[in-house]
Amino acid sequence: MFRYLIIDDEPIAHRIIENYCENLPYLEKKGNCYNAFEALQFLNEDTVDLLFLDINMPKLSGFDFLKTLPNSPKIIVTTAYKEFALEGYELNVSDYLLKPFSFDRFLKAINKTFDSAQNKKSSVALPPNETEPNINSFFLRGDKKHYQIHFEDLLFIEAYGHYTKVYVKNEMIVSPQKISDLEQLLPKFDFIRTHKSFIVAKNKIKQIEGNRILIGGYKVPIGQTYKENIIMLF
Structure with missing residues (x-):
């Protein structure tokens, strides 16, 4: 479980933010603060x-507040001012x-933050006797x-015009989320891009035949520019 605090006036x-977080069972709200001093x-x-941290707050800005923290938690900035991104x-x-x-x-920001926390073994403050959560899913x-x-x-993902088709066991879900955004949510070592329109789960590949991959009863194409990805499997 990851515990979060919202700081915004x-x-x-x-x-x-609370409504978004309610969709993610591994997030737990610890409090709401409406200025940096709180x-x-x-x-x-x-x-x-x-921390979900706003920048433009009265008396002490979000960044000035951040500079006062000797050991800050992970920070996701939420602001209307793009000029402070750098x-x-x-x-x-x-x-x-x-x-x-x-x-x-x-969701992309959350997954990016958690992936960084796990891969870099950062010193995230966790409750006693609790280990880092195992992020093994995402919301579509x-x-x-x-x-x-x-x-x-998850079997594979297919780009479908402005939508994507997500194939899981016994179900196919059509989503307006882009295949490039979904690719960012997937564990890089478990999924592979085989075509500009397809991403497949490595452990679900039953057979590779010519320019096609067999997954269950489906045939997924291998694009010319992605053949090197397939060769790396052997």
Whole structure:
């Protein structure tokens, strides 16, 4: 479980982030702060793993607040001011969300942050006797719903015009999320791009025959520019 704190002087921003986080069971809200001084007091008494931090706040800006923290948690900046993006990355923020941001973009920031935390073995403050969460799924938007897709159930993804088709065991889901965005959510060592329109799960490949991959009862093409990816499997 990752614990988060929202720091923003706009109540509506808190509601949006909270609603997005409710779709992600591995996130737990620890508090709401409406200025940097409230946040400083909170962090003196408690710890979190992730801050959603606004920049333009009264008396003390988000970045000035961030500079006061000796050991900051992971930071996702949420702001309406794109001109401060460079300064944010110089302060090692995990991602920079420009308001208003969609759930898709929010989810990409969350997965990017967690992937960085795991791969770099960063010193995220976790509760006693609790280990880092095993991120083994993501949420997919489709048909006015959000589906939780477990990596172990995912067969392959197909670009379908402005949509994608996501094939899982016994089901196919059509989503408006782009295949390039979904690719960012997948574990790089478990999935492979075989065509500009296809991403497949390596462990679901039954057979490779010529320019086709057999997965279950499906035949997935191998694009000319992606053949090297296939050769790397052997």
